[in-house]
Amino acid sequence: DAGVTQSPTHLIKTRGQQVTLRCSPKSGHDTVSWYQQALGQGPQFIFQYYEEEERQRGNFPDRFSGHQFPNYSSELNVNALLLGDSALYLCASSPTGDYGYTFGSGTRLTVV
Amino acid sequence: SQQGEEDPQALSIQEGENATMNCSYKTSINNLQWYRQNSGRGLVHLILIRSNEREKHSGRLRVTLDTSKKSSSLLITASRAADTASYFCATHTSGLSSGSARQLTFGSGTQLTVLP
Numbered sequence: 632d633a634g635v636t637q638s639p640t641h642l643i644k645t646r647g648q649q650v651t652l653r654c655s656p657k658s659g660h661d662t663v664s665w666y667q668q669a670l671g672q673g674p675q676f677i678f679q680y681y682e683e684e685e686r687q688r689g690n691f692p693d694r695f696s697g698h699q700f701p702n703y704s705s706e707l708n709v710n711a712l713l714l715g716d717s718a719l720y721l722c723a724s725s726p727t728g729d730y731g732y733t734f735g736s737g738t739r740l741t742v743v
Numbered sequence: 744s745q746q747g748e749e750d751p752q753a754l755s756i757q758e759g760e761n762a763t764m765n766c767s768y769k770t771s772i773n774n775l776q777w778y779r780q781n782s783g784r785g786l787v788h789l790i791l792i793r794s795n796e797r798e799k800h801s802g803r804l805r806v807t808l809d810t811s812k813k814s815s816s817l818l819i820t821a822s823r824a825a826d827t828a829s830y831f832c833a834t835h836t837s838g839l840s841s842g843s844a845r846q847l848t849f850g851s852g853t854q855l856t857v858l859p
Contacts, residue, residue, distance in 0.1 A: 635785075664847065673831050673849035674786070687846050719783060723847075729835070731776055731788035732847060 635735035637722050643741045644712050650740060652707040656724030657733045663705040664732065665697060666721040674721055680705055681727075709740075717742045747775075747832045747850030755856040762819040764853040766832030767812075773845065774835045775808055777817050779828045780852070786831065789817075822857045829854050 636655040644650050656663050662681045666674035676689035680699035699705045703724075709716055719739050723732040747768045756762050766775070774793045778786040792799045792808045792815070799806045805818040819826055829852045836846055 666849075668783075670783070673851045676846055676848060679846065689846070721785060723786075729774055729791070729793065731791050732786075733788065734778075734785040736785040737783075 635722055635724050635733050637720075637735035637738050639738060640736065641739045641741075643743060646712055646714060646742055648712050649708065649710045650712060652709075652720050652722075652738045652740070654705045654707070654722030654724075654735060656703050656705070656722075660724035660726050660733065661703055662725045662727065663699055663703065664723045664725070665705070665707045666723065667691075668719040668721060668737070670718075677707070712742045714742050716740065747834050747848065749830070749832055749850045749853040751853060752851070753854045753856070755858065756822055758822060758824055758857055758859050760822055762822050762826070762855055762857070764817045764830050764832075764855070766815045766817070766850055768815075768832075768834045768850075769813065770834070770836060772810075772834045772836055775806075775815050776833045776835060776847065777804075777806060777815075778831045778833060778849075780831065781828045789830075819855075822855075824857050824859045827855060827857050 638653045664679040665677040668674040678688040683699045694710045696708045719737045721737045722735045725732045747766045750765045776791045777789040780786045790801045792806050803820045808815045831849050831852045833847045833849045
């Protein structure tokens with residue numbers, strides 16, 4: 632049974648460009664959350680999707696947007712990239728209820 | 744913003760010794776979870792303790808939760824070199840929306856090094 636799959640694993644973009652990151656949740660999980668992790672820091676919550684809707688959002692600007700599809704997979708879009716957006720982006724899935732999250736291996740985004 | 748704060752920031756021990764990491768948080772929680780991360784890759788869920796529980800065990804892991812002090816501790820017994828990783832506590836809180844909206848908020852982690 633595959634866990635959470637993220638693509639791509641690495642990405643280099645130029646400041647001002649746009650990027651789309653993709654996530655396939657673990658089978659049986661209906662909730663997808665996205666996190667940004669800067670080097671040496673803990674993951675910061677970006678937003679969470681459930682039933683194709685954004686249910687909760689962290690302290691991130693509107694340049695960060697997302698989508699969840701009927702098959703529960705999700706995308707994270709970042710517009711007008713800044714150098715400070717360089718980070719590891721993690722996707723996590725979970726079933727409804729009080730359960731631990733399953734994380735993907737992340738996408739390493741470098742903005743130059 | 745960080746909800747939980749781990750202490751110490753870094754811990755170095757010999758193989759076979761026990762490792763204890765502490766976590767403090769600020770607001771009411773549904774549960775508290777501990778995760779491990781190797782070399783900046785994905786996080787692995789270790790254990791979850793609910794707000795009405797005080798202690799939980801899983802293999803070599805022991806977690807305690809004191810909601811009155813808003814703190815938790817993770818004990819790894821008989822440590823191994825393979826336990827070398829960053830360890831994060833994460834608090835699980837209900838969102839403002841109804842239903843299943845919830846948020847998992849991480850601390851900044853403890854870097855554990857187990858020397859062979």
